[in-house]
Amino acid sequence: MLFLLALPVCSAVVREYVLNLTATYQAPNGFYREMFLVNNQHPGPLIEADEGDTISATVINNLLVPMTIHWHGIRQKDTPWMDGAPGVSQRPIFPGESFVYNFTTEGQYGSYWYHAHMRSYYQDGIKGPIYIRPASHTPRPYDVVTEGNPTATEILMGLERNPTPLYVMDWTKLPTDAIYQKAINYGIDPACVLGYLINGKGRVTCPSNETLATAGAGRLATYAKIAPGVQAKFDSLGCLDISHINGYPGIDNVALEAPGFSSPCQPTSTAREIFYVNGSDWMMFNVINMGGAFGTHLSIDGHDMWVLQVDGTFIKPSKVKQMYAGLGSRYMIAVPTQKDSGVFAIRFACTEMAQITEQIAWLSYNMPDSGPPEDYPVTADVYQDIGGSLLNPQLPTFNDAVAAPYDVRVKPPEGPAQRTIHFTLNRTGVVEFSVMDDGALMLPDMELMTPSLWAEDMHRTGIVDAGIEIGDVVDLIIDNKYFIPHPMHLHGHTFWVISESNTSFGYPSVEAAIASGSNTVNLANPPYRDTYTAPSEGHIVFRYVADNAGAWMFHCHVNIHLMSGMGTIILEDRETIIPSIPESILDF
Numbered sequence: 001m002l003f004l005l006a007l008p009v010c011s012a013v014v015r016e017y018v019l020n021l022t023a024t025y026q027a028p029n030g031f032y033r034e035m036f037l038v039n040n041q042h043p044g045p046l047i048e049a050d051e052g053d054t055i056s057a058t059v060i061n062n063l064l065v066p067m068t069i070h071w072h073g074i075r076q077k078d079t080p081w082m083d084g085a086p087g088v089s090q091r092p093i094f095p096g097e098s099f100v101y102n103f104t105t106e107g108q109y110g111s112y113w114y115h116a117h118m119r120s121y122y123q124d125g126i127k128g129p130i131y132i133r134p135a136s137h138t139p140r141p142y143d144v145v146t147e148g149n150p151t152a153t154e155i156l157m158g159l160e161r162n163p164t165p166l167y168v169m170d171w172t173k174l175p176t177d178a179i180y181q182k183a184i185n186y187g188i189d190p191a192c193v194l195g196y197l198i199n200g201k202g203r204v205t206c207p208s209n210e211t212l213a214t215a216g217a218g219r220l221a222t223y224a225k226i227a228p229g230v231q232a233k234f235d236s237l238g239c240l241d242i243s244h245i246n247g248y249p250g251i252d253n254v255a256l257e258a259p260g261f262s263s264p265c266q267p268t269s270t271a272r273e274i275f276y277v278n279g280s281d282w283m284m285f286n287v288i289n290m291g292g293a294f295g296t297h298l299s300i301d302g303h304d305m306w307v308l309q310v311d312g313t314f315i316k317p318s319k320v321k322q323m324y325a326g327l328g329s330r331y332m333i334a335v336p337t338q339k340d341s342g343v344f345a346i347r348f349a350c351t352e353m354a355q356i357t358e359q360i361a362w363l364s365y366n367m368p369d370s371g372p373p374e375d376y377p378v379t380a381d382v383y384q385d386i387g388g389s390l391l392n393p394q395l396p397t398f399n400d401a402v403a404a405p406y407d408v409r410v411k412p413p414e415g416p417a418q419r420t421i422h423f424t425l426n427r428t429g430v431v432e433f434s435v436m437d438d439g440a441l442m443l444p445d446m447e448l449m450t451p452s453l454w455a456e457d458m459h460r461t462g463i464v465d466a467g468i469e470i471g472d473v474v475d476l477i478i479d480n481k482y483f484i485p486h487p488m489h490l491h492g493h494t495f496w497v498i499s500e501s502n503t504s505f506g507y508p509s510v511e512a513a514i515a516s517g518s519n520t521v522n523l524a525n526p527p528y529r530d531t532y533t534a535p536s537e538g539h540i541v542f543r544y545v546a547d548n549a550g551a552w553m554f555h556c557h558v559n560i561h562l563m564s565g566m567g568t569i570i571l572e573d574r575e576t577i578i579p580s581i582p583e584s585i586l587d588f
């Protein structure tokens with residue numbers, strides 16, 4: 001019997017979900033607005049599976065706008081038509097219609113998420129988590145964390161079955177259609193948000209001028225490069241005044257309801273998320289940045305964090321006091337919870353946009369459940385300020401660049417790539433972003449076209465046809481010519497980040513870089529990701545193996561950037577998959 005139990009379980013099942021999308025009028029942080037729900041909740045319900053299971057999700061569109069759902073990080077191997085990109089892999093699901101997404105989780109484990117891929121609607125509420133429990137044979141790094149203590153390792157193995165959700169998302173005062181109409185029609189860059197929500201909860205806080213002056217000093221220095229002449233002037237929601245480069249020079253923020261749609265800041269007292277430790281020695285959090293704006297830094301007062309897994313791959317764990325959470329990315333963290341009592345702040349601070357804003361959740365030890373959480377006193381060490389800067393620069397912080405896979409077999413092919421594609425990220429206007437020299441993907445027009453997965457007329461902008469064939473090693477060389485970092489997401493693949501620096505790549509190919517002795521190329525233990533941020537004025541190089549015929553989006557995950565040009569569609573042996581596309585997809 002024991003022998004049988006040790007065998008891999010070959011009982012992959014189909015897990016059926018119904019996602020009912022509706023519109024409502026609610027005030028998650030105290031401000032009422034139109035927003036969207038999935039099965040009456042925000043974020044939507046957890047979709048869970050064991051590695052290898054099939055997911056069948058029926059999406060019912062009860063909204064007044066068209067919709068699709070993308071399964072972020074799920075490779076959709078041999079099912080490119082289930083990828084949920086409108087105008088690329090399917091026609092939109094119009095109001096009143098429904099659509100069934102069937103796909104396998106074979107070969108993938110860990111944390112993913114689903115979200116609307118139509119316009120910017122995921123920022124309005126159409127999003128939720130996906131969690132795939134790893135197969136028993138997957139090597140886990142828990143012994144490193146527990147120093148081989150078998151009891152502690154058992155605890156982590158147990159927590160891994162059902163990690164605690166810690167989802168952060170930026171939240172705007174108005175629905176994104178209203179914001180982006182203003183942005184695209186009038187050329188105004190919506191620089192700021194109304195703050196963050198954590199697990200859909202939070203409140204608006206109004207930082208004092210003194211706090212902003214201190215926490216905002218570093219941001220001001222960064223933005224002095226982007227917006228020469230910027231003054232040390234933050235609005236009452238922490239939004240830095242860069243109106244002279246964002247399309248409304250000299251226009252009063254209040255009159256325009258820009259940039260943060262924020263003036264004057266009104267604090268609210270809505271409930272924050274609270275977690276009860278209840279005597280457990282460890283907690284395992286599934287951290288997902290579900291936002292549509294920028295990256296954030298996380299720290300927990302008085303606690304260490306072990307970063308265990310990034311974008312669905314176990315990494316060599318590192319113990320830190322602070323962690324970067326890139327837009328669209330997922331991080332599993334283990335937190336030692338061995339205190340006697342008290343309530344500690346879990347802090348997310350925005351670090352990549354012209355705004356100083358923080359949202360907190362609570363970690364409570366042995367405290368009575370007293371209804372909606374009020375303010376608790378700060379009783380422990382605080383590691384970062386509300387601008388996301390470490391209060392002591394010597395403290396260890398987690399940075400995506402050092403996240404090498406734990407399993408040393410997870411590494412890229414060596415040798416020359418068969419295809420090398422160059423991308424240049426730039427901001428060519430106030431709300432014009434580009435990724436290619438010869439034409440941007442124009443959303444939302446493209447979203448209503450015949451999907452490029454099977455369209456005959458491919459005379460459209462934003463298509464990359466580099467002749468990729470199955471089996472090719474593909475390198476994407478991405479130079480960021482602008483000061484703003486861009487979280488770049490590739491559909492259909494997980495890639496290795498084989499080079500990164502704060503300057504241009506500077507070579508025509510990875511092979512040429514290696515031959516010239518470049519010290520940025522890492523083929524030995526690079527991060528393995530599906531979303532990775534191109535640094536300010538720097539470069540990244542992604543390498544992947546073409547093993548999935550289709551038409552795959554490659555784009556910045558900042559919604560306003562994607563909406564205004566920062567996206568492409570990379571064709572991968574498209575002709576071979578067209579005959580396999582089900583009639584039900586072609587006819588939808």
Ligand SMILES: *[C@@H]1O[C@H](CO)[C@@H](O)[C@H](O)[C@H]1NC(C)=O
Pocket residue numbers: 020021022040060062
């Ligand atoms: C979807 O949710 C709405 C609002 O709760 C409800 O009225 C409707 O019956 C639901 N539809 C389905 C198919 O569950």
Ligand SMILES: *[C@@H]1O[C@H](CO)[C@@H](O)[C@H](O)[C@H]1NC(C)=O
Pocket residue numbers: 014056100101102582584
């Ligand atoms: C999707 O999966 C469901 C559940 O297994 C099945 O009933 C349905 O036929 C599948 N649809 C397609 C198009 O494969």
Ligand SMILES: *[C@@H]1O[C@H](CO)[C@@H](O)[C@H](O)[C@H]1NC(C)=O
Pocket residue numbers: 209233234
């Ligand atoms: C904060 O500074 C702004 C000018 O940047 C000023 O208008 C405002 O009155 C100040 N707020 C307080 C509370 O002092």
Ligand SMILES: *[C@@H]1O[C@H](CO)[C@@H](O)[C@H](O)[C@H]1NC(C)=O
Pocket residue numbers: 276277278367368369
């Ligand atoms: C921990 O205790 C609190 C307060 O009694 C309770 O609300 C919460 O559900 C408990 N959590 C768990 C995981 O048992």
Ligand SMILES: *[C@@H]1O[C@H](CO)[C@@H](O)[C@H](O)[C@H]1NC(C)=O
Pocket residue numbers: 424426427428429481
């Ligand atoms: C980036 O865009 C700016 C503004 O249009 C332009 O001046 C600059 O030449 C562009 N840089 C590159 C490398 O294309």
Ligand SMILES: *[C@@H]1O[C@H](CO)[C@@H](O)[C@H](O)[C@H]1NC(C)=O
Pocket residue numbers: 401500501502535
């Ligand atoms: C880029 O520069 C920043 C700031 O100097 C530094 O913190 C970071 O480590 C650098 N990144 C790389 C990949 O060199």
Ligand SMILES: [Cu+2]
Pocket residue numbers: 485486487556557558561562566
């Ligand atoms: Cu971007």
